[in-house]
Amino acid sequence: MGRISLVTVKDLMRQKSFYVLLAVALFFVLLLRSCYHGSYNVNGQTMPSASVAFHASLIAFHVVAAGMFLMTTLLAMGIFSRDRNDGSLVMFLSRPMDRWQYVLGRIAGTWMLATLFMFILHLTIALIGLANTGSLIAGYLTASLICSVNLLFAIVLTCTLSLFFPNVVAALFSLIVIGISFVSDGAYQLMQSDMVRQMVSGQADISLWRTLFPKVYMLQDIASSWITGTSFDAMPSAYVWTNVLFYTAVLGIIALLRFRGSEI
Amino acid sequence: MISFENVTKLFGDLVAVDGVSFTVQKGEAFALLGPNGAGKTTLVRMLLGFSRSSAGNIRIHGLPAGKPASRRKLGYLAENHRIPPYLSGWEYLMRHAAFCGLNGARARTAAGDMLQRVGMQGQERKKASHYSKGMVQRIGLAAALLGDPELLVLDEPVSGLDPLGMRDIRILLETFKTRGGTLLLNSHLLSEVERLCDSVAIMNKGRIVVKGGLAKIVQENETLEAVFIRHVEGGTE
Numbered sequence: 001m002g003r004i005s006l007v008t009v010k011d012l013m014r015q016k017s018f019y020v021l022l023a024v025a026l027f028f029v030l031l032l033r034s035c036y037h038g039s040y041n042v043n044g045q046t047m048p049s050a051s052v053a054f055h056a057s058l059i060a061f062h063v064v065a066a067g068m069f070l071m072t073t074l075l076a077m078g079i080f081s082r083d084r085n086d087g088s089l090v091m092f093l094s095r096p097m098d099r100w101q102y103v104l105g106r107i108a109g110t111w112m113l114a115t116l117f118m119f120i121l122h123l124t125i126a127l128i129g130l131a132n133t134g135s136l137i138a139g140y141l142t143a144s145l146i147c148s149v150n151l152l153f154a155i156v157l158t159c160t161l162s163l164f165f166p167n168v169v170a171a172l173f174s175l176i177v178i179g180i181s182f183v184s185d186g187a188y189q190l191m192q193s194d195m196v197r198q199m200v201s202g203q204a205d206i207s208l209w210r211t212l213f214p215k216v217y218m219l220q221d222i223a224s225s226w227i228t229g230t231s232f233d234a235m236p237s238a239y240v241w242t243n244v245l246f247y248t249a250v251l252g253i254i255a256l257l258r259f260r261g262s263e264i
Numbered sequence: 265m266i267s268f269e270n271v272t273k274l275f276g277d278l279v280a281v282d283g284v285s286f287t288v289q290k291g292e293a294f295a296l297l298g299p300n301g302a303g304k305t306t307l308v309r310m311l312l313g314f315s316r317s318s319a320g321n322i323r324i325h326g327l328p329a330g331k332p333a334s335r336r337k338l339g340y341l342a343e344n345h346r347i348p349p350y351l352s353g354w355e356y357l358m359r360h361a362a363f364c365g366l367n368g369a370r371a372r373t374a375a376g377d378m379l380q381r382v383g384m385q386g387q388e389r390k391k392a393s394h395y396s397k398g399m400v401q402r403i404g405l406a407a408a409l410l411g412d413p414e415l416l417v418l419d420e421p422v423s424g425l426d427p428l429g430m431r432d433i434r435i436l437l438e439t440f441k442t443r444g445g446t447l448l449l450n451s452h453l454l455s456e457v458e459r460l461c462d463s464v465a466i467m468n469k470g471r472i473v474v475k476g477g478l479a480k481i482v483q484e485n486e487t488l489e490a491v492f493i494r495h496v497e498g499g500t501e
Contacts, residue, residue, distance in 0.1 A: 003362060014350050087346025091356075091407075094312055094340040095363040096332040264314035 001105040004092065008109020011088075012075060021071060022117060025064075029124050032060055036132040053133045057125055057140065058227055064121045065147040065220050069178050072114045072151045076158040077171040079106050080259075093264055103159075103259050107252070110155050115148040139226035146223035149241075150216045153248045154178060160255040163262070177214060184210050185217035189234050215243040265290045265415060265446050266311065271320035273306050273470075280306045282470040283320070288463075290414075293437075293447040295457040297488075298467035299496055304450045305343055307467075308419050311448070312340055324415065339408030343419035343450070345400055347392035353379070353403040354388040357410065364411030378406035383432055397424030405433060409440070416440060419450045434460060454488045464488070468496050 012018055035056040040047040083089040083106075092102050122144035130136045154174060161170035188210060190196055218240040225232040266288040273281040281303040288294040296304045309315040310322055313330030322329035324338065347356050357378060361371035379385045382402040392400065401424050408416060416437070422430045430453075437460055441447055451457055457464060458478065465475035473495045474481060482488050 007359065007362075011348075011350070086348040087342075088348050090314070090340075090342050090346075091348075091360065092363070093314065094335065094338070094342075095360070096334075096336045097363065098332045101332075261316075264309070 001101045001108065004097070004102060004105025005109035005112060008079075008106050009113050012110065012113050018075075018113075022120070025067070025071075025117075025121055026124060029060065029064070029121055030128070032056060032125060033128055033132070036128070050133050050135075053129050054137060057129045057137055058224065060125045061122060061140065061143065061224065061227060062220065064118060064125070065144075065150070065223070066182070068114065068118045068121075068147070068151055069154050069175065069216075071117065072110070072154045073158050073171045073174050075114060076107075076110050076155040077162050077167040077174075079110060079159060080162055081167055084264075089264055099259050100256050103256055104252075107152075107155055107159055107255075110159075111148070111152045114151045114155065115145070118148065118151065119144050137227060139229070143223035143226040146226065147220055149244060149248075150219050153214065153216060153244050153251075156248050156251045156255065160251045160258070163255060163258045178216055181214050182217045184213060185215060185221075185234075189218075189221070192234060212243075214247045215240045219244050265292075265325060266294075266448060267321070267323045268307065268311075269321045269323075271307070271310065271317050271322055273303070273310060273315065274318040279470050281310075281317075284467075284470075284472055285320075286465050286472065286475055288446060288448055290446050291441075291444050292463060293441050293449065293461040295449045295451060295461040295464045296467060297451070297454065297457065297464055297492055301469075302467040303470040304467055305419055308417060308448070308450055311417060312338075337411075337414040339410070339413035339416045341401070341404045341408045341416075341418045341421050343423070345404035347395070347400055347403060349391060349393035352389050352391050353384060353395070353399075353406075356392065356403060357388070357407055360407040360410050366411060374410055375406075378409055381409070381436055382406045383429075398426060398429050401425055402429070402433075405436065409436075413445070415446045415448070417448045417450075420452065421449070422451070422453060422456060430456065454492060458482075458488045466492055466495050 036049065036053050040052055080089075083092075089102075093099065119141070122141060126136055126140045129140075157177060158170050158174040161173050164170075165173070215235075218234060221234065222232045222237050222240055268284050268286050271281055271284045272279070284303070284307060286294075296307065298304050306315065310317050311324065311329050312335070316330065324334040327334040347353070351359070354375065357375040358371055361367075361375055366374055375388075376385075379388050382405050384399065384402050384406065387395075387399060388403075392403075395403070401421065405418075405421060408418070418437075421437075422433050425433060434456060437447060437449075441460070447461070449457065449461060461478060463475070463477050464481060465472045467473065474491070478488070482491055
């Protein structure tokens with residue numbers, strides 16, 4: 001499985017589109033530098049440059065983590081169909097390799113590359129912050145690694161769906177699921193804020209489907225709490241971790257079962 | 265070495281393979297013959313574990329086909345073999361070598377040797393997208409021979425090859441057989457089968473209509489082609 005993961009990383013890195021995406025992403029991240037030199041006023045008070053750097057880095061963290069969903073979905077949607085079409089699948093499975101090793105190896109390789117991609121972007125942001133403020137934001141890179149669990153979820157979701165539907169449909173469906181998680185949990189978290197609570201009388205209800213829906217946004221928020229140094233209290237963090245890992249495992253099992261019974 | 269016992273494959277209502285039984289002994293060169301749609305490729309795909317049989321047992325070295333261990337000493341060349349277009353022939357062979365357990369210098373030596381044997385030296389650095397069909401077949405055969413397999417399963421190995429290429433491949437397979445290798449060949453080229461194989465099974469409409477040693481099946485003053493036509497067109501056993 002380790003060997004096929006490595007092969008997957010190599011295969012994905014052969015694609016020119018990978019480097020184009022990385023270059024474009026780095027370009028936008030580097031544009032952040034100008035944010036650190038501006039003068040910002042809030043309520044008539046000039047914000048200290050360290051605070052500006054911190055908030056710019058935090059926003060960039062979320063933008064990169066969310067943007068990576070699009071990137072991973074694009075990477076993951078064609079893995080299995082491409083292998084079927086170009087003969088790779090026959091190549092792998094004519095060797096003493098089990099189907100589960102192939103599926104998990106492909107998924108793991110894609111995850112490794114996506115994690116590395118996101119880590120490079122977050123590291124760049126952290127280094128820009130370091131260059132401008134002289135200090136590295138604590139927890140920034142740890143938060144990036146926590147977000148990689150979300151990427152695993154996105155990859156497994158897209159790969160599993162691509163075994164049932166055309167690639168584009170699988171990618172779109174995955175993005176919709178992730179989008180719903182962001183909107184639903186973002187709205188819920190907003191409802192929990194003191195300001196909204198004062199405006200709206202009573203407790204905000206949370207329906208069952210919202211509780212059970214994949215908590216990718218919440219996991220990203222847990223990651224973000226490592227940067228801000230605040231405690232995550234929107235819901236028990238153990239539940240958020242369990243939720244995302246549970247869905248990832250269930251989807252992975254569905255993919256394995258689907259692939260096990262399929263004709264090559 | 266290979267055994268098929270009452271193997272049946274259904275695709276919905278279609279019976280692609282119907283109660284097929286035969287064995288291939290170690291060191292034997294066995295050919296599966298039959299018209300298009302007879303079920304030959306389906307049998308080969310079930311042997312490799314790409315497709316599951318609806319009934320019956322298939323074993324390689326006594327292990328159920330489909331188990332990874334059954335493919336440990338097996339080389340396979342698919343019909344309409346494909347190489348990922350972004351790989352060169354060399355990269356493709358090195359990848360196969362890695363999955364055969366060959367690494368580093370051993371892999372490079374084995375891949376270089378195979379390239380020479382299939383007549384592809386000097387072409388190995390080109391991307392597969394620049395290969396002709398014959399070149400893809402040659403590289404595919406080189407990949408199948410990597411890792412010193414005891415069993416070669418070849419599905420139309422000479423399709424796309426010119427007469428010289430066919431001759432080269434035949435010599436290669438004769439050498440493999442001389443060294444004690446077992447060969448399961450699925451081919452339409454009866455002349456090649458006659459030269460290379462010890463036993464044949466002729467299939468039609470999912471069933472084996474005749475099987476046995478070539479000397480037994482092909483009578484004196486008769487060709488394999490005549491036997492093939494007689495059994496397939498006549499539909500007799």
